Amino acid sequence: MTMQHELGQLAARRIDGLPVFCGAAAPGLIEVAEWHVWSLIPSTPDQLRIEAWLEGFALNGASILHVGAGNSLFAKRFCGHGACVTGTTVAREEVAHGESLAIPGYRVLLHNKYSGADGRDWPRFDFIVDNNPSSFGCCLDHYMAMLRFYADVLAPGGQVLVDRVGLGWSLSNAQSDARWGFAFEDLAATAELVGLRAFAVSPTIIALARENPKKPSYIRQLMRKIVRRLKGG
């Protein structure tokens, strides 16, 4: 059975409205007011949940890909823990904003995740954070290019962190297109096609990994939370 056939079956079973192939060689950028230039907008609750989870890991020297750099506060937080962060965005203004912060260990790139690796040389990442991987996809074929890219650049033992609410947000938002509203099962079935398994590691966080993903330390999460409170953050 071909990948195209499997995706067709999957779309017919589960993913309403998202075409299997949009017909374009390069993925379209779908203009949606919700994501327009997030440089000065606070981080979403989805992303903050993933950040709180990630804080429980030993991050000194870790390499993190943050897809949807937004205000770059993610990079500020995790470069502060000794990680190297690569942020990606489709908004030039967010790149300029991220660069203006001059965060040591951070680089921010203009990159459409649905173009896959896009011919660039990427490092391997211990963590890939994408709080809403199905938004704002043009079709399943380009969505699969993104998942293949994530699988290819994931370091051994690495994990892709997704938020369940972010994954399905467009289903609960009347102004948004329901075709981006994926369920856990949709993510799990599509990730399997690139050799990744989906694990519900918390009530809201999903990790995609090749084997059982490492768990964060609760004590470390707590200590970092206390330190942040003491610093007034």
Ligand SMILES: C[S@@+](CC[C@H](N)C(=O)[O-])C[C@H]1O[C@@H](n2cnc3c(N)ncnc32)[C@H](O)[C@@H]1O
């Ligand atoms: C709503 S903002 C959220 C920013 C941040 N992740 C947060 O949760 O606070 C959406 C982000 O996703 C990025 N984005 C949208 N479509 C993208 C795509 N196809 N590839 C990479 N980034 C994309 C936007 O540039 C923006 O940084």
